[in-house]
């Protein structure tokens with residue numbers, strides 16, 4: 001008698017076979033339907049168990065093969081004595097030369113960092129039918145967006161990344177619109193980073209002849225915040241694609257939490273090579289964004305960075321983008337130009353600048369051309 005029972009193993013194998021058959025027959029529109037319309041994300045593509053990635057993810061050779069130099073490192077700054085002149089100089093020097101540094105003993109409790117990484121996994125472990133409620137098409141709020149890649153309509157090749165992007169307006173709005181799976185942990189990470197953000201900005205603006213961050217200028221430097229929960233699933237052809245392409249952030253400052261997987265590379269000061277940012281347990285990565293490069297008239301550098309895809313491990317990262325308000329006009333600060341320095345950038349409405357960034361694919365340091373005086 002034929003056995004009508006299927007073992008759990010057989011069911012799983014059958015499901016995987018079905019997914020593989022589906023993937024082999026997928027057109028570009030099927031792929032986009034599966035990834036975004038149905039909410040599976042690139043995580044769903046990763047879980048199909050494909051031997052090779054869909055061609056839509058194959059990046060041009062120059063984007064996926066980069067020269068990484070070993071033995072060089074972005075600065076690592078111990079913030080235990082954050083009021084020390086030496087520590088403050090190290091922060092400003094790093095912002096001028098590298099645009100990127102790691103900080104340890106920064107005051108954000110380690111359990112808060114662990115909790116937001118766990119919450120990121122929790123969000124992505126939800127079934128696609130739950131996550132799809134937060135895509136641009138379905139989200140009840142324009143401030144909450146689950147997506148994949150960066151700007152799929154504009155990109156020639158997709159990136160191997162899913163993201164949940166949460167723009168902070170108020171505690172009440174976050175409570176009612178952010179996904180409960182990660183809401184409290186994301187809010188706590190933002191709240192507990194507040195003192196650190198102010199400390200870093202105060203140190204940086206002092207060197208720009210701005211006395212301090214107070215109620216008259218706070219909004220310009222840190223009037224809006226966005227937190228992204230990034231998820232980079234395992235990629236069977238990790239050397240054919242990228243997790244995030246070359247870009248600079250459009251923020252004032254970014255506070256980035258990464259897990260222990262690695263893969264973030266930043267452009268070396270020689271503008272040619274790339275330097276890996278090794279995960280350090282409990283550390284935060286800080287980088288200068290375009291808004292502060294513009295406001296400092298190029299003194300602080302918003303450095304190009306990228307993330308490699310990984311063939312054996314899932315990675316998560318959680319950046320907090322600290323920004324001006326969308327309605328602010330950004331340009332070189334009067335305090336910076338007071339000594340007669342020539343302005344390198346024009347005044348631009350910050351929301352126009354961000355829209356320009358979001359409407360194109362990642363293109364290295366090109367975004368800032370939008371604000372440059374020719």
Ligand SMILES: COc1cc(/C=C/C(=O)SCCNC(=O)CCNC(=O)[C@H](O)C(C)(C)COP(=O)(O)OP(=O)(O)OC[C@H]2O[C@@H](n3cnc4c(N)ncnc43)[C@H](O)[C@@H]2OP(=O)(O)O)ccc1O
Pocket residue numbers: 136142145147149150163165167224225226228244247248249250251289321323324325326350351352354355358359
């Ligand atoms: C996702 O992968 C990323 C992200 C990043 C991010 C790096 C950063 O530095 S983020 C910090 C950006 N700053 C701010 O968000 C603060 C200021 N905010 C604003 O000015 C506005 O809120 C706005 C972002 C401009 C949106 O304004 P709104 O009037 O609501 O405009 P829309 O028409 O809705 O959006 C314009 C355009 O942008 C696309 N978009 C909006 N939000 C996101 C988002 N979170 N992620 C991706 N794309 C977004 C939106 O689809 C619109 O494009 P269309 O083509 O649809 O018109 C770094 C690296 C990464 O890989």
Ligand SMILES: O=C(O)CCC(=O)C(=O)O
Pocket residue numbers: 228230244249256258264305307316317319
């Ligand atoms: O995941 C990372 O390490 C970097 C993420 C990043 O560059 C971004 O979200 O803008």
Ligand SMILES: [Fe+2]
Pocket residue numbers: 247248249305
């Ligand atoms: Fe970035």
